[in-house]
């Protein structure tokens with residue numbers, strides 16, 4: 001669903017803008033310092049596969065965008081993309097698309113192992129870039145891409161749509177305002193019960209279509225899923241972890257894949273606070289969630305809800321049942337009331353935005369990119385959040401493969417005050 005940015009700002013009670021600057025500084029992209037209503041961004045799409053076409057769908061409806069070209073090496077992707085924008089010029093080689101002088105910006109949605117070269121070439125050719133997450137195949141690639149953005153001054157966005165999801169933006173403001181007390185832990189997971197495979201028309205295309213399952217092209221669940229949820233954790237806690245440890249294994253989908261189907265990781269902050277992330281794709285009972293655990297309350301961002309730690313007095317009927325239970329257990333010889341386990345809080349919580357979430361930020365993220373590319377103004381923090389999200393998942397992946405507890409690799413700090421890694425501070429960390 002496409003969400004208009006006025007609706008978005010209205011949902012946050014923010015039509016004037018500016019108020020969320022401390023929590024989500026990238027929203028300054030909508031500050032309207034320049035009227036772009038009559039302008040059109042000439043955009044190229046590189047890799048209009050599954051994600052690329054979803055984003056193309058939003059962009060094609062944006063009156064400020066002209067999708068002038070697509071580049072892909074797989075004919076079925078080209079055919080499907082032309083159904084969305086039949087007039088787009090088709091390139092089989094992305095480098096030819098980059099030579100097209102009309103094109104001002106590109107969206108890169110190819111497999112992970114191809115991102116870095118394409119993004120470097122695109123910026124070299126003077127194009128603003130939106131690159132899907134995870135940005136690089138390893139940490140060194142991510143740094144090269146970020147440095148190229150700084151060197152060229154071109155706009156650089158990454159596919160972290162939660163940064164533009166109203167429920168996340170609003171909840172982070174509440175977290176940072178201390179509504180949920182002191183946050184000591186962030187727990188997140190992404191579980192499924194399916195093999196994560198795509199149908200392959202011919203066996204020779206297996207590794208090309210199912211690139212996510214092979215080491216040469218992907219780091220599996222860490223780069224595909226953790227990248228989103230780890231960023232939510234550092235956004236909430238306002239800093240980067242100091243150490244990471246983890247374990248990965250293939251336990252259920254022993255089908256020739258090379259990437260883990262069962263992962264647990266633990267990110268530890270310098271003060272001992274923690275961020276847990278895991279994924280299991282042989283059980284989906286708990287689905288996916290990011291939980292922010294504070295001394296006064298909990299936020300569950302995927303559900304779009306928050307829960308206060310102390311709930312209002314219960315209705316008389318429930319109280320009566322509780323008292324009966326206390327009487328029964330109180331009479332047993334082996335335990336008093338302390339026997340009653342600390343079962344989960346039955347509090348049903350409240351919606352962060354007052355209603356069930358309807359959008360996930362992807363449409364707004366593309367709108368923000370268009371605005372930034374048209375004005376040539378890079379919004380604060382957007383490239384840095386994307387960069388660190390990628391570093392966090394790749395660093396975690398390294399801890400898993402080396403089977404070690406790793407310190408944050410200081411050579412990958414960038415100048416970003418929000419996480420205390422501006423150049424002057426990084427030396428002291």
Ligand SMILES: NC(=O)c1ccc[n+]([C@@H]2O[C@H](COP(=O)([O-])OP(=O)(O)OC[C@H]3O[C@@H](n4cnc5c(N)ncnc54)[C@H](O)[C@@H]3O)[C@@H](O)[C@H]2O)c1
Nearest residue numbers: 047048049050051052071072073074077109110132133159
């Ligand atoms: N932000 C999100 O929530 C989200 C969701 C899904 C995927 N993604 C990301 O989007 C990217 C693509 O994922 P997908 O599921 O769309 O994959 P996909 O396999 O469906 O699409 C990739 C496309 O790139 C094309 N391609 C491959 N190599 C190319 C090259 N050298 N030049 C041009 N085209 C090339 C393929 O032919 C295909 O059409 C990945 O980085 C993935 O992590 C992000």
